[in-house]
Amino acid sequence: MTQRSEVLLDVRNLKVSFFTHFGEVKAVNDISYYVNRGEVIALVGESGCGKSVSQMSVIQLIQSPPGRIMGGEVIFEGKDLLKYGANSKEMRAIRGKEISMVFQEPMTSLNPVFTIGKQLEEVISTHMGISKKEAWEKGVKALAAVDIPDPEERMKNYPFELSGGMRQRVLIAMAIACQSKLIIADEPTTALDVTTQAQIMELLMSIVKERGTSLVIVTHNLGLVSRYSERIYVMYAGRIVESGTTRDILTSPRHPYTVGLLNSVPRLEDDKDKELVPIEGMPPNLIDLPDTCAFMPRCRYAFDKCAGSRAPELRKVGENDHYAACYLDAGEGSIQ
């Protein structure tokens, strides 16, 4: 049972489109989700499914034009952030202060011609209204909090002097420097090598647990988040196709796409000779999406109702708020 009373971020019916030469790309097509205080959730899907765009839209970071938020509400601590202008003072006060983002590309996400310290100090002094010197000291503390050795010295380094893992730590430090209530980590480990990936995830988790920060992990890797997130939202072609507790999603997935995702990643609890099965076909073109289920062309379980009906809505399929958007009315576990 979820307790909606603790909700920190409540996204309702968010729609985001990009207007290109080829037509309107419905990158995010009516999605709703929520994050409780201190909760870790995951948004999972293939690249291009709209998961990153939906997160950027939360703090209105979409390049406009071509992007545009077409509708919905982003309610953060009771206030609808979409009511603020993209460059308004109110929106800027949220960014980096209340909600922080950690990006996929640590190599290019820091400005190459300013020192780490300068960039941290700038963010901290912008939000905390304190002197540069105090902001610098807070920056040193933030670096220490993400286990960077010699934080005073590292403040004077330029980004290119640090390894990818180190830079991602710096970005995490930036995210926690102003005591954000929510951190959105967009594929935080994808660009890193495998050993560093685990370190960064552990670091991120220990920090949010310690501080009671909420965390949204955006990833294509269901295996990665299974250990960390409490709930999972699965996205496909701009929509959420399944949501539920991590346990429910992993043990009794109800949407064929989720099943496909699970079969395509190795998991610890699997038999060691279990075969990995990739999902056949390509993600759909988001410009001329059919009215029918977007996953149907790739779906192994598609049947006549799928072809003749509009895309299925999310419906409750189990206890603990387990929802799936599929016409397949199979009993628990049967589609596996």
Place this chain on the structure above:
Amino acid sequence: MNSLGAYTRNRILLSLFIIFAVSVFAFLIVHLMPGDPVRAVLGIEADEAAVQKMREELNLDKPFLTQYWLWMKGIFKGNFGRSLTLNTDVGELIGRRLPVTLSLTIPALIIAAIFGIIIGVICATNRGSIADQLLTVLVTIANGVPIFWIGIMMIYLFGVLLGWLPLMGYASPFESFVEYLRKAAMPVSILAIRPMAEIARQVRTNMLEVINQDYIRTARAYGLSERKVKYKYALKNALIPIVTLLALQARDVAGGSVLAEQVFSIAGMGQLIMISVLNRDFPVIQAIVLVITVIVVFVNLLLDISYGWLDPRIRMTARKVIN
């Protein structure tokens, strides 16, 4: 030695090599010129004894390498030789005319840089606006219009029709600054047009490229104001490569001064070289080529070093990546 030191040392060595090579080129001018330079000055009817005497005075009778050695030795002592036709010491001629040329080219470069950067930033931040489209037109025209013709048309417009500015001539800024401004306005403008357009175009391109970088998204995602994002975070990245472009423009403006001085009858280095070329006055030509190129190479060197100093990626590459 840190990497900026090594970078600086390499730049200095390259500059010294270029200056040496240019000195050889300048020296060779007299030998590559068609015809006998002495006869060209004295006339075909001049008697053999006079020709011989002048050859000796000019060291032209000595072996090739000795000639170069004597020429360079003289230059290091500040002796550029004597003009064949103007009956003046070349060093003195240059000393009188170089400040004139510098008082036109330096302001032209500064104006081009300042306005070029401002225009480039305005166009990049208002992409597709009327100002932005005008820049494309300006760049296209600036690259296609002969600056000597623009100069003449300006004289007609501002001098003849409107009567705002004197038609031509020059006044030293140290004698009468107002007169200098009035007389230098047009020549400085025609020298500034092309570099300004080039710099504006490059700044615009760089800004647009930088604005799409991940680190700009980071700055926005962390609540920095759009002003700070654009004019601090993006601008610094966009401007660093402009330093290199400035070096190129300095070189071209030095060449352009020949035209500006010719059009506006200004007694600077450019006019001097035209007079000397028409008179085949080789000691002057050699000295001008050498002096102007040395200045250009020196400016280039300074800009290269400041580029290395401005860009931390060059300044610090020798340090180890911290893991």
Place this chain on the structure above:
Amino acid sequence: MRSAGSKKSGVFLKTFFGRGFIVKAAVAIALIFILSAIFAPVISKHDPNQINLEKALLDPSPEHILGCDAYGRDVFTRLLYGARVSLLSSIFSTLLAACAGMLLGLVAGYYEGIIGAIILRYVDVQLSIPPLLFTIVIGLIAGKGLGGMIAAISFSMLPGFIRLMNGIVLSIKRNDYIVALQVANIKRYKIILKHLLPNSLPSMFIMFAMNLGFAIMLEATLSFLGIGIQPPMASWGSMVADGYIYLLSEPLLAFTPGLCITLTVVAFNIIGDSLRDAIDPRLRGKL
């Protein structure tokens, strides 16, 4: 096969004319320029160099649509013949620079050792001298008149071609499949020559087109300074210089040839840019 070819040329034309009206106007101006140069004697019955002092500084009239210059020569006719000089000198000098540049760039890229270093250092040295100054000096050395001027202009365009060709040769040499062929013990010069032409011609062609406007400008500049085309031959640059003397009374004399230079150079520059974008957009910003 044929439809694929025509589709490709369709894409080419679409990109080439991508900037719309501007490119069409540039092509039209370039065509007018080339046709005037070729058919100058057909278009005008006047002799461009015939001095007739009775007609000195004559105002425009149906007989002389742009009037006459200080020697009574028909300005319009001289503009037509000036186009000839511009066209001839720009094409010849650019061709010369392209051929020499290709050769030197090839040698520098093939022999990367001391010969290559000498050629590339030479390029550095030339590029550190202000181009106009360099061209003036080369003009002095090469002598007055059309030939000397073409030599001077092509000399000043040489570094660009050398660098471009050198870069192409080096990139071919570094290419994996070339290294593979080398491992297979096929003679290196054969490999390079075989792959060189198809790889270098498009870039060279773009460079050639983009330099034509530059060459026209340089010719006009040298002729304006009096060290290019010699009187009585007509050149737009020298016409500006001649007209400048009569600026107060007859401003048109200096205005029209300058306008011709501007229009032609702008047109050629636009065509060069559009060719580059249509043939190889990756070269944008590099050439």
